[in-house]
Amino acid sequence: MCAQTEAAEAQEAAGALALPRVASTAAARTPPRTGADEDRGEPGAPGAAPGPRLPGPGHEGRRRPSRARAAPRGARAAETAQRLRRTRRLKANGRERRRMHRLNAALDALRAALPTLPEDARLTKVQTLRFAHNYIWALAAALRLPGPPRPPPGPAGAPGSAGHSPSPASTGSGTDSPAPPAAASPARCARSPASPAGAAPDGWPPRRPAVGGCA
DNA sequence: TAGGCCATCTGGTCCT
DNA sequence: AGGACCAGATGGCCTA
DSSP, X not given: OOHHHHHHXXXXXXXXXXXXXXXXXXXXXSOOOOSGGGOOOOOSOSTTOOSSOOOOSOOOTTOOXXXXXOOOHHHHHHHHHHHHHHHHHHHHHHHHHHHHHHHHHHXXXXXXXXXXXXXXXXXOHHHHHHHHHHHHHHHHHHHHXXXXXXXXXXXXXXXXXXXXXXXXXXXSSOOOOOOOOOOOGGGGGGGSTTSOTTOOTTOOSOOOOOTTTOO
């Protein structure tokens, strides 16, 4: 309503930087929007723009410069500034997109580390975060638990434990699932990942899951 | 059809 | 100045 009107209206003509739509998990089902970065209007060379021609420094002879049509320098400057803003915006859009993709990749890695009962169940973003929170809490509680049946904190025993490094550097290529954890005892909690042990209606903070029964 | 989820765009702010 | 981060807005897809 607000920002888009202005930006969309005036600036759409000057699109550039055709950013390749990155194939993300869900990007497939999101068709290319006819949004701002989709219009390829500007051919790059400002001078070659097929748009409205500015009255050049023509061969008008001695004709009196028509005051009405003469493109004021200010207009040109404004146009240039607008184009600059536009390209900056597009670049920022690309960065933002990449940033969100990285975020989603990290979220996917987190999903892979969480046990879910229907093996292929896909948690939503917020579910993933909440469940991870509960899962970590449950694992920590299990470690504190006295008694023999404590699961060994082996390399693959607990998610995130030495088995694989979080390695934030592994963003681009996305060496996906870093060896999902063997279902440790708290994995039972995965029964209802979607309903993390009593999350508040608002969802945060979730109540502490009961250690043994995890809800 | 309403509601949930998601990707993307956008402008603002902070940091380097 | 430019990049990262953030939050709001918007629109598409999917499911009950």
